[in-house]
Ligand SMILES: [Zn+2]
């Protein structure tokens with residue numbers, strides 16, 4: 798029997814170059830989740846993580862078993878769709894159904910949350926929000942300032958770089974021909 802430590806430097810370097818950081822990894826997952834959204838007004842994806850583990854995911858769409866916006870149309874009240882459950886709410890609902898605590902978790906979400914989601918996120922025990930796109934909401938911004946002052950939640954923006962995403966996709970599927 799022979800035992801050796803073997804390191805293929807070339808392969809290791811390639812992996813180091815193409816390995817997503819944690820922020821990239823979780824935001825890419827949130828983006829992928831958003832592809833499942835069914836409200837044409839905005840496609841949002843979210844993933845709750847803690848200690849590097851994924852706890853729950855969610856995207857915006859009709860309640861389970863009910864008709865989707867893309868099939869029967871949005872239910873618009875005061876300019877907002879009231880058929881779709883928001884992605885952040887679905888993360889919390891999934892965790893509730895599966896008996897998973899979100900206490901101390903970080904939420905990666907493709908868009909800045911609305912005020913209802915923001916308040917639910919706080920009460921679910923989520924301690925950090927990482928969003929990719931700004932989606933202006935004055936009420937959220939006011940509540941956020943207070944929550945930050947009181948040390949209840951942290952928030953930051955993280956944008957995926959297109960060049961990095963291209964690198965990941967090429968690593969997975971080979972070169973793309975434009
Ligand atoms: Zn809708």
Ligand SMILES: [Zn+2]
Nearest residue numbers: 883910911914
């Ligand atoms: Zn919302």
